Amino acid sequence: xxxxxxxxxxxxxxxxxxxxxxxxxxxxxxxxxxxxxxxxxxxxxxxxxxxxxxxxxxxxxxxxxxxxxxxxxxxxxxxxxxxxxxxxxxxxxxxxxxxxxxxxxxxxxxxxxxxxxxxxxxxxxxxxxxxxxxxxxxxxxxxxxxxxxxxxxxxxxxxxxxxxxxxxxxxxxxxxxxxxxxxxxxxxxxxxxxxxxxxxxxxxxxxxxxxxxxxxx
Ligand SMILES: CCCCCCCCCCCCCCCC(=O)SCCNC(=O)CCNC(=O)[C@H](O)C(C)(C)COP(=O)(O)OP(=O)(O)OC[C@H]1O[C@@H](n2cnc3c(N)ncnc32)[C@H](O)[C@@H]1OP(=O)(O)O
Numbered sequence: 001x002x003x004x005x006x007x008x009x010x011x012x013x014x015x016x017x018x019x020x021x022x023x024x025x026x027x028x029x030x031x032x033x034x035x036x037x038x039x040x041x042x043x044x045x046x047x048x049x050x051x052x053x054x055x056x057x058x059x060x061x062x063x064x065x066x067x068x069x070x071x072x073x074x075x076x077x078x079x080x081x082x083x084x085x086x087x088x089x090x091x092x093x094x095x096x097x098x099x100x101x102x103x104x105x106x107x108x109x110x111x112x113x114x115x116x117x118x119x120x121x122x123x124x125x126x127x128x129x130x131x132x133x134x135x136x137x138x139x140x141x142x143x144x145x146x147x148x149x150x151x152x153x154x155x156x157x158x159x160x161x162x163x164x165x166x167x168x169x170x171x172x173x174x175x176x177x178x179x180x181x182x183x184x185x186x187x188x189x190x191x192x193x194x195x196x197x198x199x200x201x202x203x204x205x206x207x208x209x210x211x212x213x214x215x216x217x
Pocket of ligand 1: 088
Protein backbone atom coordinates (compact mmCIF):
# COMPACT_ATOMS: atom_id res chain seq x y z
CA UNK A 1 0.00 0.00 0.00
CA UNK A 2 1.63 3.29 -1.05
CA UNK A 3 0.81 6.64 0.49
CA UNK A 4 1.24 10.14 -0.83
CA UNK A 5 0.57 13.48 0.80
CA UNK A 6 -2.73 15.08 -0.18
CA UNK A 7 -2.27 18.26 -2.22
CA UNK A 8 -2.63 21.08 0.27
CA UNK A 9 -1.35 23.83 -2.01
CA UNK A 10 -3.44 26.99 -1.77
CA UNK A 11 -4.89 28.88 -4.72
CA UNK A 12 -2.05 31.37 -4.37
CA UNK A 13 0.35 28.49 -5.09
CA UNK A 14 1.84 28.52 -1.57
CA UNK A 15 1.87 25.31 0.40
CA UNK A 16 -0.28 25.49 3.51
CA UNK A 17 2.23 24.44 6.15
CA UNK A 18 -0.37 24.99 8.87
CA UNK A 19 -2.59 22.28 7.38
CA UNK A 20 -1.90 19.83 10.19
CA UNK A 21 -2.56 22.43 12.89
CA UNK A 22 -6.08 23.47 11.97
CA UNK A 23 -8.48 22.36 14.63
CA UNK A 24 -7.94 18.96 16.13
CA UNK A 25 -8.34 17.24 12.74
CA UNK A 26 -6.08 14.30 11.88
CA UNK A 27 -4.22 14.66 8.59
CA UNK A 28 -5.65 12.54 5.79
CA UNK A 29 -3.36 11.26 3.08
CA UNK A 30 -4.41 9.73 -0.23
CA UNK A 31 -3.62 6.04 -0.54
CA UNK A 32 -3.42 3.40 -3.26
CA UNK A 33 -4.51 0.13 -1.66
CA UNK A 34 -3.81 -3.39 -2.91
CA UNK A 35 -5.61 -4.76 -5.99
CA UNK A 36 -8.44 -6.48 -4.08
CA UNK A 37 -9.66 -3.39 -2.19
CA UNK A 38 -11.82 -2.19 -5.12
CA UNK A 39 -13.38 -5.65 -5.49
CA UNK A 40 -13.99 -5.84 -1.73
CA UNK A 41 -15.72 -2.43 -1.63
CA UNK A 42 -17.87 -3.14 -4.70
CA UNK A 43 -18.85 -6.52 -3.23
CA UNK A 44 -19.85 -4.81 0.00
CA UNK A 45 -21.91 -2.27 -1.98
CA UNK A 46 -23.73 -5.12 -3.72
CA UNK A 47 -24.42 -6.65 -0.31
CA UNK A 48 -25.81 -3.31 0.90
CA UNK A 49 -28.14 -3.21 -2.13
CA UNK A 50 -29.24 -6.78 -1.45
CA UNK A 51 -29.67 -6.23 2.29
CA UNK A 52 -32.35 -3.61 1.62
CA UNK A 53 -34.06 -5.37 -1.29
CA UNK A 54 -34.41 -9.12 -0.64
CA UNK A 55 -37.27 -11.07 0.90
CA UNK A 56 -35.60 -14.48 1.23
CA UNK A 57 -36.75 -17.68 2.99
CA UNK A 58 -35.64 -18.09 6.63
CA UNK A 59 -33.07 -20.77 5.81
CA UNK A 60 -31.45 -18.53 3.19
CA UNK A 61 -31.36 -15.59 5.63
CA UNK A 62 -29.79 -17.90 8.24
CA UNK A 63 -27.07 -18.94 5.74
CA UNK A 64 -26.40 -15.31 4.85
CA UNK A 65 -26.23 -14.29 8.51
CA UNK A 66 -23.74 -17.10 9.23
CA UNK A 67 -21.52 -15.91 6.38
CA UNK A 68 -21.75 -12.27 7.41
CA UNK A 69 -20.72 -13.19 10.97
CA UNK A 70 -17.76 -15.17 9.59
CA UNK A 71 -16.72 -12.23 7.40
CA UNK A 72 -16.88 -9.83 10.36
CA UNK A 73 -14.68 -12.21 12.37
CA UNK A 74 -12.10 -12.24 9.51
CA UNK A 75 -11.93 -8.43 9.37
CA UNK A 76 -12.25 -7.44 13.04
CA UNK A 77 -8.56 -7.96 13.95
CA UNK A 78 -7.59 -5.31 11.37
CA UNK A 79 -9.60 -2.34 12.68
CA UNK A 80 -7.38 0.79 12.70
CA UNK A 81 -7.88 4.35 13.99
CA UNK A 82 -9.58 7.07 11.90
CA UNK A 83 -7.61 8.10 8.83
CA UNK A 84 -5.68 4.82 8.50
CA UNK A 85 -8.13 2.69 6.50
CA UNK A 86 -8.13 3.02 2.69
CA UNK A 87 -11.87 3.78 3.05
CA UNK A 88 -12.38 7.45 2.15
CA UNK A 89 -8.75 7.95 1.05
CA UNK A 90 -8.69 6.09 -2.26
CA UNK A 91 -9.28 8.95 -4.67
CA UNK A 92 -9.57 6.79 -7.82
CA UNK A 93 -12.41 4.64 -6.45
CA UNK A 94 -16.12 5.52 -6.41
CA UNK A 95 -16.94 7.33 -3.16
CA UNK A 96 -13.18 7.38 -2.45
CA UNK A 97 -13.57 3.73 -1.48
CA UNK A 98 -15.88 4.50 1.47
CA UNK A 99 -19.17 2.64 1.81
CA UNK A 100 -20.68 5.67 3.55
CA UNK A 101 -20.35 7.70 0.36
CA UNK A 102 -22.46 7.15 -2.74
CA UNK A 103 -20.28 5.40 -5.36
CA UNK A 104 -19.52 8.48 -7.44
CA UNK A 105 -16.34 9.29 -9.41
CA UNK A 106 -14.55 12.62 -9.13
CA UNK A 107 -14.35 14.16 -12.63
CA UNK A 108 -12.90 17.55 -11.79
CA UNK A 109 -10.99 18.70 -8.70
CA UNK A 110 -9.47 22.17 -8.50
CA UNK A 111 -9.74 25.69 -7.11
CA UNK A 112 -12.47 26.50 -9.63
CA UNK A 113 -14.64 23.70 -8.30
CA UNK A 114 -15.28 19.99 -7.96
CA UNK A 115 -17.55 17.80 -10.07
CA UNK A 116 -18.41 14.16 -9.60
CA UNK A 117 -20.67 11.78 -11.49
CA UNK A 118 -22.48 8.60 -10.55
CA UNK A 119 -25.76 6.94 -9.73
CA UNK A 120 -27.83 6.34 -6.63
CA UNK A 121 -28.51 2.62 -6.18
CA UNK A 122 -31.16 0.47 -4.54
CA UNK A 123 -29.38 0.98 -1.20
CA UNK A 124 -30.22 4.71 -1.47
CA UNK A 125 -33.96 4.20 -2.07
CA UNK A 126 -36.32 6.55 -0.28
CA UNK A 127 -39.74 5.83 -1.78
CA UNK A 128 -41.44 5.24 -5.10
CA UNK A 129 -38.17 4.81 -6.99
CA UNK A 130 -36.60 8.04 -5.77
CA UNK A 131 -33.38 8.50 -3.80
CA UNK A 132 -33.89 9.03 -0.07
CA UNK A 133 -33.96 12.75 0.74
CA UNK A 134 -31.16 12.28 3.28
CA UNK A 135 -28.74 10.95 0.69
CA UNK A 136 -28.60 14.29 -1.11
CA UNK A 137 -27.20 16.26 1.88
CA UNK A 138 -24.67 13.44 2.32
CA UNK A 139 -23.56 13.84 -1.29
CA UNK A 140 -23.50 17.64 -1.02
CA UNK A 141 -21.71 17.71 2.35
CA UNK A 142 -18.91 15.48 1.11
CA UNK A 143 -18.64 17.61 -2.03
CA UNK A 144 -18.38 20.76 0.13
CA UNK A 145 -15.47 19.22 2.07
CA UNK A 146 -13.69 18.44 -1.20
CA UNK A 147 -14.38 21.93 -2.61
CA UNK A 148 -12.91 23.60 0.49
CA UNK A 149 -9.86 21.32 0.23
CA UNK A 150 -9.42 21.84 -3.53
CA UNK A 151 -9.69 25.62 -3.08
CA UNK A 152 -6.78 25.50 -0.65
CA UNK A 153 -8.77 26.58 2.41
CA UNK A 154 -7.90 25.21 5.85
CA UNK A 155 -9.91 22.35 7.34
CA UNK A 156 -13.44 23.63 7.81
CA UNK A 157 -16.67 22.26 9.20
CA UNK A 158 -20.13 22.62 7.79
CA UNK A 159 -21.99 25.31 9.76
CA UNK A 160 -25.06 25.01 7.55
CA UNK A 161 -26.13 23.11 4.47
CA UNK A 162 -29.30 24.33 2.74
CA UNK A 163 -30.72 21.88 0.19
CA UNK A 164 -33.54 22.73 -2.22
CA UNK A 165 -35.20 19.67 -3.76
CA UNK A 166 -36.32 20.77 -7.24
CA UNK A 167 -37.23 17.44 -8.87
CA UNK A 168 -37.32 13.73 -7.98
CA UNK A 169 -33.83 12.18 -7.95
CA UNK A 170 -34.07 8.78 -9.70
CA UNK A 171 -32.10 5.62 -8.85
CA UNK A 172 -29.81 3.84 -11.34
CA UNK A 173 -29.57 6.93 -13.55
CA UNK A 174 -26.36 8.81 -14.46
CA UNK A 175 -26.21 12.11 -12.56
CA UNK A 176 -23.65 14.84 -11.90
CA UNK A 177 -23.02 17.10 -8.93
CA UNK A 178 -20.85 20.19 -9.20
CA UNK A 179 -20.03 23.12 -6.98
CA UNK A 180 -17.54 25.89 -6.35
CA UNK A 181 -16.60 28.57 -3.85
CA UNK A 182 -18.73 31.70 -4.18
CA UNK A 183 -16.86 33.87 -1.68
CA UNK A 184 -14.58 33.82 1.34
CA UNK A 185 -15.06 36.11 4.35
CA UNK A 186 -12.48 35.54 7.08
CA UNK A 187 -13.10 32.02 8.44
CA UNK A 188 -16.22 31.63 6.31
CA UNK A 189 -16.32 29.92 2.92
CA UNK A 190 -19.65 30.15 1.08
CA UNK A 191 -20.21 27.44 -1.53
CA UNK A 192 -23.01 26.59 -3.94
CA UNK A 193 -23.57 23.30 -5.78
CA UNK A 194 -26.09 21.69 -8.12
CA UNK A 195 -27.21 18.11 -8.69
CA UNK A 196 -28.33 17.45 -12.27
CA UNK A 197 -29.66 14.76 -14.57
CA UNK A 198 -28.38 15.96 -17.93
CA UNK A 199 -29.46 19.58 -18.03
CA UNK A 200 -32.31 19.05 -15.54
CA UNK A 201 -31.72 20.55 -12.12
CA UNK A 202 -32.70 18.04 -9.40
CA UNK A 203 -31.41 19.89 -6.33
CA UNK A 204 -29.23 22.81 -5.40
CA UNK A 205 -27.38 23.56 -2.23
CA UNK A 206 -25.73 26.42 -0.40
CA UNK A 207 -23.28 25.80 2.42
CA UNK A 208 -21.29 27.78 4.92
CA UNK A 209 -18.00 26.11 5.81
CA UNK A 210 -16.22 27.55 8.85
CA UNK A 211 -12.47 27.27 9.29
CA UNK A 212 -11.73 25.51 12.55
CA UNK A 213 -9.90 27.38 15.28
CA UNK A 214 -6.91 25.69 16.95
CA UNK A 215 -8.14 22.81 19.08
CA UNK A 216 -11.70 22.79 17.68
CA UNK A 217 -12.85 19.20 17.06
C1 LIG B 1 -7.21 11.63 1.23
C2 LIG B 1 -7.31 12.92 0.65
C3 LIG B 1 -8.70 13.34 0.49
C4 LIG B 1 -8.78 14.69 -0.05
C5 LIG B 1 -10.18 15.07 -0.47
C6 LIG B 1 -11.09 15.10 0.73
C7 LIG B 1 -10.84 16.29 1.65
C8 LIG B 1 -11.84 16.21 2.70
C9 LIG B 1 -11.47 17.20 3.79
C10 LIG B 1 -12.29 16.90 4.98
C11 LIG B 1 -12.97 18.16 5.37
C12 LIG B 1 -13.92 17.86 6.51
C13 LIG B 1 -15.29 18.31 6.02
C14 LIG B 1 -16.25 18.02 7.22
C15 LIG B 1 -17.58 18.52 6.75
C16 LIG B 1 -18.58 18.15 7.89
O1 LIG B 1 -19.46 17.37 7.44
S1 LIG B 1 -18.44 18.64 9.35
C17 LIG B 1 -19.78 17.83 10.18
C18 LIG B 1 -20.99 18.70 10.28
N1 LIG B 1 -20.66 19.92 10.96
C19 LIG B 1 -20.50 19.98 12.30
O2 LIG B 1 -20.60 19.01 13.02
C20 LIG B 1 -20.17 21.34 12.85
C21 LIG B 1 -20.72 21.53 14.27
N2 LIG B 1 -20.55 22.90 14.67
C22 LIG B 1 -19.37 23.37 15.17
O3 LIG B 1 -18.44 22.60 15.40
C23 LIG B 1 -19.25 24.83 15.41
O4 LIG B 1 -20.53 25.40 15.43
C24 LIG B 1 -18.41 25.54 14.30
C25 LIG B 1 -18.98 25.27 12.87
C26 LIG B 1 -16.95 25.03 14.39
C27 LIG B 1 -18.43 27.04 14.50
O5 LIG B 1 -18.18 27.28 15.86
P1 LIG B 1 -17.38 28.61 16.31
O6 LIG B 1 -15.97 28.51 15.83
O7 LIG B 1 -17.61 28.77 17.74
O8 LIG B 1 -18.07 29.70 15.41
P2 LIG B 1 -18.87 30.99 15.88
O9 LIG B 1 -17.90 31.89 16.59
O10 LIG B 1 -20.14 30.61 16.55
O11 LIG B 1 -19.25 31.60 14.47
C28 LIG B 1 -18.28 32.18 13.61
C29 LIG B 1 -19.03 32.98 12.59
O12 LIG B 1 -19.82 32.10 11.77
C30 LIG B 1 -21.22 32.41 11.89
N3 LIG B 1 -21.98 31.17 11.95
C31 LIG B 1 -21.70 30.06 12.69
N4 LIG B 1 -22.66 29.12 12.47
C32 LIG B 1 -23.53 29.65 11.57
C33 LIG B 1 -24.71 29.16 10.96
N5 LIG B 1 -25.17 27.94 11.19
N6 LIG B 1 -25.36 29.97 10.11
C34 LIG B 1 -24.89 31.23 9.83
N7 LIG B 1 -23.77 31.74 10.38
C35 LIG B 1 -23.11 30.95 11.25
C36 LIG B 1 -21.34 33.19 13.20
O13 LIG B 1 -22.47 34.02 13.19
C37 LIG B 1 -20.03 33.96 13.22
O14 LIG B 1 -20.16 35.01 12.31
P3 LIG B 1 -19.42 36.45 12.60
O15 LIG B 1 -20.00 36.95 13.88
O16 LIG B 1 -17.93 36.12 12.73
O17 LIG B 1 -19.73 37.27 11.38
